[in-house]
Amino acid sequence: MPIFMIERRYASQLEATVDTIEGINQVNEAEGVSWLYSFLSADKRRSYCLYDAPSPEAIRRAAERAGLPADVIVEVSERILPDGSTAAI
Template sequence: MPRYIVERTFPGGLDLPTNEAGDRLCRQIVDTNAEEGVTWVQSFVSLDRIHTFCVYDAPTPEAIREVARRNKLPVDGITEVSVLDPYFYLGIGHAGAEAKKPSRLRAPWLPFSYLVA
């Protein structure tokens, strides 16, 4: 399934309460998304709460736009992305220390569709 970053602007700031009302709203959004095969993975919110950058798995950008419309959420842009792993080379540990044996390339993240074709 393709992965996308969805950029949104909330001119008055994102208002998502951290209580039962916020929980209900998130569940409603997730349920509506599921109707189009869209999964909200996570979101990043700017400190002023005006901009969000949301990670979605979805069949198409159009599916994301449709659920955004139904959820009454703005969409400034949708960009299909892939993962760039900073530990792309084998032999480099998470602390950045090189291993004693030579590094060899590891295939970058591939969409699941490549694996089942």
């Protein structure tokens, strides 16, 4: 399944609770997407999330249902490592 990086921009600082995350995971499951992990910016107003998903549209549907932004969605396929080599994700 393709891997996607999603940039999310929030109007205010993100405060994720266990209940919120459980709700997001339930919506994702219903849409056939899987949240792998996220990075949160220092100001807590942006996140960069890595997802397994069949398509960008599935991610957009899940984000809309969960009330989350999905400002930029980019399919990714490789990592560039510090030694200059590449590795599949």
